[in-house]
Amino acid sequence: MHKNNIPAIISALEREYPEAVCSLRYEKDYELLFSTRLAAQCTDERVNMITPHLFTRFSSLEEFAQADITELEQIIHSCGFFRIKARDLIDCARMLLEEFGGRVPDNMDDLLKLPGVGRKTANIILGDIYGKPSVVTDTHCIRISNRLGMVDSKNPYKVEMRLAEIIPSEKQTAFCHMLVFHGRAVCTARSPKCHICTLNDYCAKRL
Secondary structure (H helix, E strand, C coil), X not given: CCHHHHHHHHHHHHHHCCCCCCCCCCCCHHHHHHHHHHCCCCCHHHHHHHHHHHHHHCCCHHHHHCCCHHHHHHHHHHHCCHHHHHHHHHHHHHHHHHHCCCCCCCCHHHHXXXXXXXXXXXXXXXXXXXXXCCCCCXXXXXXXXXXXXXXXXXXXXXXXHHHHHHCCHHHHHXXXXXXXXXXXXXXXXXXXXXXXXXXXXXXXXXX
16 A cells, blocks of 8 residues: 555545544543453453443442442443453552552553453553544454555554554544444445545555
């Protein structure tokens, strides 16, 4: 792909998905952090069904830190891998209280210290909570950026680094959200709807 195509791709996505935002529902910084952890190997839709009750039953970091793990497991059971996720939420709440004054960190190094947090989750926090440049390399981002010829790798870290180089910093967070919307609606993993795709003119796989 020629770099000159990137502004056109971003503009096309912005026209198609002008209101693309994180699909996980949250009110507090740690709620997005915990929701993202629950979303691993699970859909955002399923997580959004779980979290209203979860965040009502445990309405503060202090309550999460003191939560009965069996009860927590029962609440989040349907999102899969519930035992390790429950443990991570409790341990994460304790670390946030003990080491970060009850606030979710605003930098990659500290975020990666938290139980269950990898670069994908950290970048979601940096972009959506703190408005910092961030590239979230989820399955949609990796698939579509490869199809467009923006990257040539399935490695999340390599994709992140490459997109961070070529996507303007102020566009990165929104760009990744738009790829999620596009990946769900049009550029699906199987049987992509190329005939209605707004990115046809730039798609290396289609060409």
